[in-house]
Amino acid sequence: MKFAVCNEIFQGWNIEDIFIRAAQLGYAGVEIAPFTLVNAVGDLSAAQRQHLRDAAARAGVAIVGLHWLLVKPEGLYLNHPEPALRARTANYFVELVDCCADLGGTILVVGSPKQRNVLPGVTRAQAWAWAAATFRDAVKRAEDRDVPLCLEPLAPEETNFINTAAEAVEFTQAFNSPRFKIILDVKAMHAEAQPIPQIIRAAWPHFAHFHANDRNRKGPGFGDVDFSPIAAALRAVGYKGFVSVEVFEFEEGAETIAAQSLACLRRAFGEDKP
Numbered sequence: 021m022k023f024a025v026c027n028e029i030f031q032g033w034n035i036e037d038i039f040i041r042a043a044q045l046g047y048a049g050v051e052i053a054p055f056t057l058v059n060a061v062g063d064l065s066a067a068q069r070q071h072l073r074d075a076a077a078r079a080g081v082a083i084v085g086l087h088w089l090l091v092k093p094e095g096l097y098l099n100h101p102e103p104a105l106r107a108r109t110a111n112y113f114v115e116l117v118d119c120c121a122d123l124g125g126t127i128l129v130v131g132s133p134k135q136r137n138v139l140p141g142v143t144r145a146q147a148w149a150w151a152a153a154t155f156r157d158a159v160k161r162a163e164d165r166d167v168p169l170c171l172e173p174l175a176p177e178e179t180n181f182i183n184t185a186a187e188a189v190e191f192t193q194a195f196n197s198p199r200f201k202i203i204l205d206v207k208a209m210h211a212e213a214q215p216i217p218q219i220i221r222a223a224w225p226h227f228a229h230f231h232a233n234d235r236n237r238k239g240p241g242f243g244d245v246d247f248s249p250i251a252a253a254l255r256a257v258g259y260k261g262f263v264s265v266e267v268f269e270f271e272e273g274a275e276t277i278a279a280q281s282l283a284c285l286r287r288a289f290g291e292d293k294p
Contacts, residue, residue: 021251021254021255021263021285021289021291022048022049022260022261022262022263023046023047023048023049023262023263023264023265023282023285023286024042024047024048024049024050024051024081024082024084024262024263024264024265025042025045025047025049025050025051025264025265025278025281025282026050026051026052026053026087026264026265026266026267027050027051027052027053027056028053028056028088029265029267029270029274029277029278030274030278031270031274033274035052035056035057035072035075036075036079038050039075039076039078039079039081040079041275041278042079042081042278043079043080043081045278045279045282046282046286047081047278047282048081048082048262049081049082049083049084049262049264050076050081050082050083050084051083051084051085051086051087051129051262051264051266052083052084052085052086052087052123052125053086053087053088053091054086054088054089054091054092054116054119055088055091055092058092059092059093060092060093060112060115061086061112061115061116061119062115064119066122069119069122069123070122072123073122073123073124076124082124082126083123083124083125084125084126084127084229084262084264085120085125085126085127085128085129085167085229086116086119086120086123086125086127086128086129087128087129087131087266088129088131088132089113089116089128089129089130089131089132090109090112090132090135091132093112095108096108096109096112096132096135097109097135097136098130098132098135098136098150098151098154098181099136099138099142099146099147099148099150099151099154099181100139100150101139101141101142101146101150106150106153106154109135109154110153110154110155110156110157110158111157113154113155113157113158113169114157114158114161116128116158117158117161117162117165117167117169118161118165120165120167121165121166121167125167126167126168127167127168127169127170127203127228127229127261127262128162128167128168128169128170129170129172129203129229129231130169130170130171130172131172131174131203131205133174133178133179134179136151136179136181136182137179137180137181138180138181144181147181148191151181151191152191152194152195155169155195155200156195159195159197159199159200162197162199162200163197163198163199166199167199168198168199168200168201168228168229169199169200169201170201170202170203170227170228170229171188171191171192171200171201171202171203172188172202172203172205172208172231173185173187173188173202173204173205173208174205174208175207175208175210175211176211177211178208183211183212184212185202185204185209185212185219185222185223185227186222186223188202189202189223189226192226193226201226201227201228201229202223202226202227202228203227203228203229203230203231204219204220204223204227204229204230204231205230205231205233205266206231206232206233206234206235206240206245206247206250207231207233207234207235207237208231210235210245215249216249216250216253217249217250217252217253220250220253220254220257220259221253221256221257224257224258224259225257227259228261229261229262229264230254230259230261230262230263230264231263231264231265231266232247232250232263232264232265232266232281232285233265233266233267233268236269237267237268237269238267238268238269238272238277239265239267239272239277239278239280239281239284240265240281240284240285240288241280241281241283241284242267242272242277242280242281246288247284247285247287247288248287248288250288251285251288251289251290255289263285265277265278265281265282265285267281
């Protein structure tokens with residue numbers, strides 16, 4: 021299995037140093053949160069994008085893709101009642117696809133729970149339709165640039181819009197596009213009624229990325245989640261993409277989080293033996 025780490029774990033680190041350290045630890049890829057680099061991806065010039073791509077290649081890691089897409093710039097919203105705001109968000113999704121492709125990335129993770137909540141006075145049907153319209157141009161660009169968009173179902177405590185893998189599959193499949201998929205996240209799946217291996221099997225082949233974390237918001241091995249049946253389910257369905265470590269609590273420090281999370285995943289996947 022290919023393992024990656026999300027760059028925001030390394031708070032305050034230079035991105036080039038993150039590439040180097042991730043490779044030294046044994047990761048095959050780094051997943052980038054754009055807000056850690058720039059206010060908006062349009063601020064990254066063609067030369068800067070090539071520099072990042074080259075730096076990752078020199079370090080020996082892939083730039084897996086982008087996540088935390090709508091944190092910056094401010095004023096973006098997937099399903100807002102205001103048409104101008106949705107139009108601005110739609111345009112930014114297209115920019116994100118281009119940036120990801122320019123960096124050599126292979127996925128864009130659409131989570132951003134605070135930028136997709138169904139607001140008071142808006143029906144679920146309205147939010148669903150508005151979100152679909154906001155994605156339309158980006159999905160076409162994703163097809164053109166061969167970079168899948170991956171919609172992330174998130175727990176009700178994070179957002180009230182698309183909380184289950186089944187909902188995310190329903191939403192993305194309506195586009196009938198090979199480049200609009202979903203992503204599965206261990207922490208988020210714990211909010212569902214079904215066991216995680218069952219969710220994995222039911223969602224295949226509609227997911228193209230996977231986030232590994234504990235339900236306590238820490239990395240694999242820092243809580244009580246057993247990753248062995250999760251690894252077995254991913255292998256059983258034939259998943260060949262990246263498993264990316266994404267955490268939200270950083271008190272153990274970047275080095276410890278990254279190293280111990282990878283060790284846990286390697287044990288779960290049976291890759292810890294010579």
